[in-house]
Amino acid sequence: MRYHPFVLPFSFGLAFLLIYTSIIWIRWINRLSENDKQLLRKNLFSFNTLAAIREVFMESLMHRKIFRKNVFLGFMHMSLAFGWFMLILIGNLESRTYTAGRINPPYFPIFFKFFRHDLAPLKKLEAYFGFWMDFFLLIVLLGLSLAFIKRAHSKVLGIKRTTKHIIIDKIALTSLWFIFPLRLLAEGFSAALYKTGNFLTSFMGDEILSGIASPTLYLQAWWAYSIALGIFFITLPFSRYMHIPTEILLIFLRRYGVKEKEQHSSFTKIEINACSRCGICIDACPITALPESSETQSAYFLREMRYDKPTNNQNESCLLCMRCEEACPVGIEITRIRENERKEYQLFASESYNYLTSPKNAAKGKVAFFAGCMGHLTPGVIKATLALFKAANVNYTFIDEEGSICCGRPLMQNGQTDAGISLRQINKDLILNSGAEILVSSCPICTREFIEHYVLGIPVFHHSQYILELAMSKKLSFRNNSTKIVYHDPCELSRGLNIIEEPRQLLRLAGELIHSPENSGKQQSLCCGGSLGNTNLSANQRKSIAENTLSGILSDKADIVATACPLCKKSLACSNKNIEILDIAQIMLEALIAPKFIPENTVESTKMESNLTYSPEINSIISE
Amino acid sequence: MRKTVAIIGGGITGMEAAIQINKLGHTVHVFEKDEKLGGHVAQWDHVFPNQRKAREIINELTCQISEEINIHLSSFVEKISQIDDSFVIKSDNNELKADAIVLASGFELFSASKKEEYGYGIFENVITSVDLERMFVEKGHPFMRNGEIPQRIAFIHCVGSRDEKVKRTYCSKVCCITAVKQAIEVKESIPEASVYNLYMDLRMFGPGYEDMYQKAQQKGITFIRGRLSEASEVENNRILIKTEDTLSSRPIKMTVDLIVLMIGISPSLANNQILSDLKLEPNKDGFAEIADDHLSPTHSKVKGVFIAGACTGPCSITDAINASRSASVEVHHYLNQV
Ligand SMILES: Cc1cc2nc3c(=O)[nH]c(=O)nc-3n(C[C@H](O)[C@H](O)[C@H](O)COP(=O)(O)OP(=O)(O)OC[C@H]3O[C@@H](n4cnc5c(N)ncnc54)[C@H](O)[C@@H]3O)c2cc1C
Ligand code: SF4
Ligand code: SF4
Ligand code: SF4
Numbered sequence: 008m009r010y011h012p013f014v015l016p017f018s019f020g021l022a023f024l025l026i027y028t029s030i031i032w033i034r035w036i037n038r039l040s041e042n043d044k045q046l047l048r049k050n051l052f053s054f055n056t057l058a059a060i061r062e063v064f065m066e067s068l069m070h071r072k073i074f075r076k077n078v079f080l081g082f083m084h085m086s087l088a089f090g091w092f093m094l095i096l097i098g099n100l101e102s103r104t105y106t107a108g109r110i111n112p113p114y115f116p117i118f119f120k121f122f123r124h125d126l127a128p129l130k131k132l133e134a135y136f137g138f139w140m141d142f143f144l145l146i147v148l149l150g151l152s153l154a155f156i157k158r159a160h161s162k163v164l165g166i167k168r169t170t171k172h173i174i175i176d177k178i179a180l181t182s183l184w185f186i187f188p189l190r191l192l193a194e195g196f197s198a199a200l201y202k203t204g205n206f207l208t209s210f211m212g213d214e215i216l217s218g219i220a221s222p223t224l225y226l227q228a229w230w231a232y233s234i235a236l237g238i239f240f241i242t243l244p245f246s247r248y249m250h251i252p253t254e255i256l257l258i259f260l261r262r263y264g265v266k267e268k269e270q271h272s273s274f275t276k277i278e279i280n281a282c283s284r285c286g287i288c289i290d291a292c293p294i295t296a297l298p299e300s301s302e303t304q305s306a307y308f309l310r311e312m313r314y315d316k317p318t319n320n321q322n323e324s325c326l327l328c329m330r331c332e333e334a335c336p337v338g339i340e341i342t343r344i345r346e347n348e349r350k351e352y353q354l355f356a357s358e359s360y361n362y363l364t365s366p367k368n369a370a371k372g373k374v375a376f377f378a379g380c381m382g383h384l385t386p387g388v389i390k391a392t393l394a395l396f397k398a399a400n401v402n403y404t405f406i407d408e409e410g411s412i413c414c415g416r417p418l419m420q421n422g423q424t425d426a427g428i429s430l431r432q433i434n435k436d437l438i439l440n441s442g443a444e445i446l447v448s449s450c451p452i453c454t455r456e457f458i459e460h461y462v463l464g465i466p467v468f469h470h471s472q473y474i475l476e477l478a479m480s481k482k483l484s485f486r487n488n489s490t491k492i493v494y495h496d497p498c499e500l501s502r503g504l505n506i507i508e509e510p511r512q513l514l515r516l517a518g519e520l521i522h523s524p525e526n527s528g529k530q531q532s533l534c535c536g537g538s539l540g541n542t543n544l545s546a547n548q549r550k551s552i553a554e555n556t557l558s559g560i561l562s563d564k565a566d567i568v569a570t571a572c573p574l575c576k577k578s579l580a581c582s583n584k585n586i587e588i589l590d591i592a593q594i595m596l597e598a599l600i601a602p603k604f605i606p607e608n609t610v611e612s613t614k615m616e617s618n619l620t621y622s623p624e625i626n627s628i629i630s631e
Numbered sequence: 632m633r634k635t636v637a638i639i640g641g642g643i644t645g646m647e648a649a650i651q652i653n654k655l656g657h658t659v660h661v662f663e664k665d666e667k668l669g670g671h672v673a674q675w676d677h678v679f680p681n682q683r684k685a686r687e688i689i690n691e692l693t694c695q696i697s698e699e700i701n702i703h704l705s706s707f708v709e710k711i712s713q714i715d716d717s718f719v720i721k722s723d724n725n726e727l728k729a730d731a732i733v734l735a736s737g738f739e740l741f742s743a744s745k746k747e748e749y750g751y752g753i754f755e756n757v758i759t760s761v762d763l764e765r766m767f768v769e770k771g772h773p774f775m776r777n778g779e780i781p782q783r784i785a786f787i788h789c790v791g792s793r794d795e796k797v798k799r800t801y802c803s804k805v806c807c808i809t810a811v812k813q814a815i816e817v818k819e820s821i822p823e824a825s826v827y828n829l830y831m832d833l834r835m836f837g838p839g840y841e842d843m844y845q846k847a848q849q850k851g852i853t854f855i856r857g858r859l860s861e862a863s864e865v866e867n868n869r870i871l872i873k874t875e876d877t878l879s880s881r882p883i884k885m886t887v888d889l890i891v892l893m894i895g896i897s898p899s900l901a902n903n904q905i906l907s908d909l910k911l912e913p914n915k916d917g918f919a920e921i922a923d924d925h926l927s928p929t930h931s932k933v934k935g936v937f938i939a940g941a942c943t944g945p946c947s948i949t950d951a952i953n954a955s956r957s958a959s960v961e962v963h964h965y966l967n968q969v
Contacts, residue, residue, distance in 0.1 A: 547798070
């Protein structure tokens, strides 16, 4: 027997799935820009294709990145994907061997134990095939039990929150959960009635089902198995499981160099569909810890992008802290997609800032220092940075001393490209007119904007890098006073510019760095909550994010929190935690061994309370 | 039988309560963490609305404190526990059982360095209203860090009040009138000086306040409606301030010799411990919560615990004295009934 009507649900589902996804794939590829298509043609027969195949194996089947984040979660995804893949592969080999190489209909290997009860033609291989088929079925079932535990008690697996699913996802998920237990049941009946089983299926047949096994139940079990498969295949393209075929396409295109652009494109559609709603980004997102529930997190944002339109709340509450992107195992360029989505409305025209002109600077230092508008709200940072420059005899000009014009990044983050680009031009003139050879900024937001979007032709440094450079070249020396310092990585500096080690190296010259699990010096640092990318969260919500972040990084031993961003400094200082928050430049200034030629301080100080007391030598540099 | 009342805080509120409750025939113990009585008022030079010496007020209250009143100085109340209807007050060097409590622990000054953009503690010629009072006490006029007499002075209203960014959305009530008072005093001590007040609204609610405002205008003090956006230091350590004149909608940049930050009244952190010991919740601004906004302004929500003065929110001396007397009467009725 090679056919039975119960195979119809499965076959119909599979056919639908294949036709539907092929059409979608072709549509997506067709709508790629000419440039992207060229990349595709050029790379198709290159080493990149091999690399992509390898990546598909490592990520889509083995889920290596998820493994690295969380072993349980990794095992769950791996056992489901790889286990199922192996069942298909071995099943095909088994049926091919059985039929001596004859091409079989697609359902034949899947329902092999229904169609063939006499396994003699497999000869010696019977035991091998039987064992491995049962083995991988067991693996898949294990993964399934983990998935079940994750839904019911996610904390056991180290996951705080799982994704809240919509109805189509629930249907697909339920049918998926039924597939493998039903397969075990159907094959168990086969084993009970016809002795076709191996260790697992025989156990099922002999020990559990033997009492009730009957031809009717047996047939019903195979029907149920086929229906579960059919439902899953039909719902797949409309549910989160569309990520399975899409991720494969995404991996190939990415290997060929296709990226997100300045606007949404067909590639964006592919990225959005590649999101599995695994929910890893939900735990990563600082907004998740707020008491108010919200669906700002990227799993929900991308879902809304796929089916409809993200809400204002989803769009505007996001801090653009990039933690989700860093955590996402699929590697979706979430931040780019979010920024592009915000471009829909231009609230400011490109002429909005026409009244601004770039200030003229008479002084021509070698180094241009740019504090930025945030910098001007933290004068202590400017003062400390310039005091260090003076101590090191740096020939500098403070180019935005008279007041700063925004670098444009906050506008760009909020999709206000017309206005943002006009500001870039004004600052670019200011920087280039200064004639400086190096640009240094104490603000990571400006620094990133300068590096990534201003074509300046001169090197741009964050002040932590530059001060480290001064220390390395012995122009500044510091006294390590063993202060216990906790360093908070600013998002724009760590995830944005990958400047993670330099500030730490510098701080180690002034004191002892204290680490906590949340602060391990990798790209997973927490967000201060102050981000200018968010225009929707209330001051109280931002404060709770700052407080969560401080609780995450602080330990009892710490004397001081150091950061390297004026915005982080301000946001963290607003929390109720009773600890001093200082910029890296302020800490380094306190640890500075003053150069000999500085005269003794003579200014008498009034009795003012100040939380910043420098040594007299240093005071004189400041007031020089 | 005489009942015992513990008063937490020896500012004007605590002093007045001690005097009144003692007159009503109860045993009184005052706990004050400092070495002397008077609280914040003891730091002020002259007080609004009549520019009388703050010392006079403290002296007058001190004279009325009879021998019978037990004053515990340098006694910080760190813990209070409640056993049935009585309370055990634990301070640095004392433990006392009392039948009722008056919480008169006052306020804390907003820490100006939290508004870093105004440069307090960073630029030498940025001072607070409290520093200015101290200068008046010490020298009778304001001065710059280098000892010179400032010629251009700007008062910045609402520092640490009505400001969501520092999580203080309420109005501190007394700083507008204090700024007007101090502006007049600056003008009186340095007649040739230019004095500016940068305000959001002028809240001249009390008796005599509006008259002081008129007087300030007559003296040529300039009032600009606009909130300071940022301050920076320029040559000779003068301060460049930027704001917007919101009446004429134009940006203003000006350089002054000295800026005075009108710091607000913040809830005191030490209070939180006491409130939680007594199972009392702070109100939404963090101050001790009164039982009824209209009818029980000095009752707390716990029987036997009364609250008065600046620990319930910003208030003037007159308000504090009124609240103190009200609390004293309430304490008396309460003790007679238990
Ligand atoms: C800059 C400024 C200027 C002002 N000028 C005027 C003015 O001109 N006229 C006017 O009417 N009002 C003025 N005020 C308001 C005035 O200062 C207050 O109304 C007054 O201080 C309130 O008194 P109080 O006793 O309630 O609180 P406080 O003065 O704060 O006294 C509270 C006392 O309790 C003590 N205490 C606190 N906790 C404990 C504890 N756990 N254990 C023991 N002791 C404790 C404190 O040490 C303190 O002595 C001004 C306020 C400010 C900020
Ligand atoms: S965005 Fe990435 S991490 Fe978040 S649900 Fe989608 S695939 Fe998972
Ligand atoms: S960028 Fe940050 S705030 Fe926005 S969704 Fe991702 S993790 Fe959450
Ligand atoms: S009294 Fe005046 S200065 Fe003080 S907070 Fe209220 S409005 Fe601001």
